[in-house]
Amino acid sequence: MKSDIPATTASIGDPPTDRRGDPAKTAATTLADRSFVGFLTTQFFGAFNDNLFKQLLLLLAVPSAAAIAAGQSQGPDLQGIATVVFGIPFVIFGGLAGFIADKISKRTIIVASKVGEILVMSLGLIAFLATPWVGFYGLWVVLFLMGLQSTFFGPGKYGILPEMLDEQQLPRANGLVLMTTFVAIIIGTAVAGPLKDALVDPAVPGVQAAQKLWMASFICIGIAVAGTLCSLFVRRVPVADRELKLKTEYLWVPRPMRRLLAVDRPLLMALLASCVFWLIAGLTLQAVNSLGKTQLGLTDTKTSLMVSLISVGIAAGGVAAGWLTRRTSGSFVLHAGMWGVVAFCVLLSISIPGRGHWLGFGGSIPVLILLGGAAAFFAIPIQVFLQARPPEQLKGRMIAVMNQANFFAIVMSGVLYQILDLIINALDWPRSAVFAAMAILFVPVAIFYRLENH
Numbered sequence: 001m002k003s004d005i006p007a008t009t010a011s012i013g014d015p016p017t018d019r020r021g022d023p024a025k026t027a028a029t030t031l032a033d034r035s036f037v038g039f040l041t042t043q044f045f046g047a048f049n050d051n052l053f054k055q056l057l058l059l060l061a062v063p064s065a066a067a068i069a070a071g072q073s074q075g076p077d078l079q080g081i082a083t084v085v086f087g088i089p090f091v092i093f094g095g096l097a098g099f100i101a102d103k104i105s106k107r108t109i110i111v112a113s114k115v116g117e118i119l120v121m122s123l124g125l126i127a128f129l130a131t132p133w134v135g136f137y138g139l140w141v142v143l144f145l146m147g148l149q150s151t152f153f154g155p156g157k158y159g160i161l162p163e164m165l166d167e168q169q170l171p172r173a174n175g176l177v178l179m180t181t182f183v184a185i186i187i188g189t190a191v192a193g194p195l196k197d198a199l200v201d202p203a204v205p206g207v208q209a210a211q212k213l214w215m216a217s218f219i220c221i222g223i224a225v226a227g228t229l230c231s232l233f234v235r236r237v238p239v240a241d242r243e244l245k246l247k248t249e250y251l252w253v254p255r256p257m258r259r260l261l262a263v264d265r266p267l268l269m270a271l272l273a274s275c276v277f278w279l280i281a282g283l284t285l286q287a288v289n290s291l292g293k294t295q296l297g298l299t300d301t302k303t304s305l306m307v308s309l310i311s312v313g314i315a316a317g318g319v320a321a322g323w324l325t326r327r328t329s330g331s332f333v334l335h336a337g338m339w340g341v342v343a344f345c346v347l348l349s350i351s352i353p354g355r356g357h358w359l360g361f362g363g364s365i366p367v368l369i370l371l372g373g374a375a376a377f378f379a380i381p382i383q384v385f386l387q388a389r390p391p392e393q394l395k396g397r398m399i400a401v402m403n404q405a406n407f408f409a410i411v412m413s414g415v416l417y418q419i420l421d422l423i424i425n426a427l428d429w430p431r432s433a434v435f436a437a438m439a440i441l442f443v444p445v446a447i448f449y450r451l452e453n454h
Contacts, residue, residue: 035164036173038233042114043157044180045227049117050150051188052195053124053220055307057082057139058286059196059300060210062293077294077421078136079286083414085140087282089147090154090407095251098400101155102240106163109156113149114228120145121224125217131210139210154403163237182315186308193304195219256394257401266452267398270385274402275409276445277379280341280438282413284310284375287434288368290421291348295431296361306361306368313372320373321380330381331451337377338446342439344371349436357432381451 031037061078101109120142127138161173195216200209249255261268285307292303317337324333347367350358359367390398417434424433 031176033165034233035235038230039110039157039160039164040176040180041230042110042227042234043177044184045223045230046114046117046150046153046157047181047184048188049121049220049223049227050146051185052192052223053121053146054082054086054143055189055192055304056196056213056216057143058289059192059293059303060139060213061136062289076425077286077290077417079289080414080416080418080421081140082143083282083286083417084411085143085414086147087407087411087414089144089151091404091411093148093151094154094404094407095400097152098155099244099246100152101159103242103244105237105239106156106160107234107236109152110160110234111228111231113153113156114224114231116149116152117224118221118228120149121217121220124220125214128210128214128217132208136210159240160234160237163240164235179315182311186311186315189311190304190308193299193301196300253401253404254397257397260390260394260398264389267386267389269449270382270389270451271402271405273445273449274379274382274386275405276442277375277382278406278409279413279416280442281375282410283417283434283438284371286413286417287348287431287438290431290434291357291364292361295351295357296364298361302361306364309365309368310372313369313374314376315372316369317373317376318380321377324377325381325384330384333377334381334451335446337374337379338442338449340374341371341378342442342446344368344374345435345439345442349432349434349439351430351432357430385451
């Protein structure tokens with residue numbers, strides 16, 4: 001397809017692109033490359049859709065203060081189930097997705113994944129309409145399929161850049177991808193609240209509210225279609241390894257990585273610390289939704305704003321952590337982040353008898369931003385260590401293992417949240433107690449973990 005080649009550099013007689021010596025790669029600047037812009041907008045729409053749809057379901061899963069005050073039976077907080085359902089495909093199929101990304105052209109995977117997104121969002125519309133008859137089960141299926149689609153889209157998304165761009169373009173390209181991904185997460189999460197508030201009365205219980213959200217699915221379908229059209233501009237790239245054979249170890253931790261982690265204790269401890277970060281991150285998302293809707297009695301709009309501000313803090317903290325790491329030690333940045341997470345979780349956990357939450361909505365906003373920044377301070381040095389520590393020939397597989405381990409931690413955050421929900425309800429504690437549990441969980445990490453650079 002000649003339309004896959006940037007018009008600024010290609011002519012009718014140009015040959016198909018290759019990894020090296022491609023004039024379309026060398027002549028065009030990153031944002032002048034139509035193929036890269038198509039890729040960038042595709043992944044932006046995908047991240048936006050994921051977070052919009054997922055936040056809509058999380059808001060539905062939280063009992064609202066308005067419904068409770070109206071005497072409606074809301075049932076338990078189901079956010080943990082939603083988190084588990086969305087994360088399981090990454091854990092189970094992440095290795096297979098990486099294998100397919102090397103076996104098939106990554107451009108083909110990206111386009112096929114986006115077509116799959118249209119189908120999944122269409123099923124979402126049906127699942128919303130069917131909630132009076134099947135409850136949340138139809139939405140859980142759609143959420144699982146969303147996670148599955150994202151699982152196979154991920155390796156193609158992250159792996160195609162070195163095949164599509166020159167080496168000197170990669171730093172800027174990766175920066176643009178990271179920036180647009182965070183913007184998509186922030187906007188997608190923030191939009192979910194106002195969209196739900198516009199379509200559903202806050203006193204309507206979860207199942208009835210879900211049926212009224214079928215109109216929101218049209219937005220998700222439209223975004224999926226737009227992302228699919230943008231993906232068609234991504235140029236074809238060669239297959240990485242057409243002769244690659246599927247092995248059982250690709251589906252879990254490869255044998256070389258098991259051997260490396262067995263003998264390299266600092267690397268193993270860094271991997272476990274990364275898992276703790278994602279466990280806390282998964283808990284934070286659910287805890288903020290519950291705090292906002294159940295304890296503070298906020299609208300879905302304000303609750304989603306609180307959640308999106310965490311991503312603002314992570315983005316700003318990531319920039320600051322990168323700057324500080326170059327000027328001080330990664331260990332200093334790491335410890336500042338760890339104790340910051342503990343301190344801000346403690347602040348968010350404080351409730352005053354008879355007066356509700358100590359910080360309230362206004363006071364929680366700066367603390368949530370700072371919590372996101374502290375989390376980035378903790379995560380960035382560990383991620384750099386995990387990327388730099390392994391031998392050159394194992395770096396790619398280390399990233400794959402890290403991703404699977406992190407998503408396993410996210411799944412476990414859903415399980416842990418459901419356990420905490422049962423305990424909090426049984427003891428009649430305020431919802432902010434989840435933050436106290438997070439602080440207690442993180443204190444041993446802050447005390448004992450050290451980033452070893454030798």
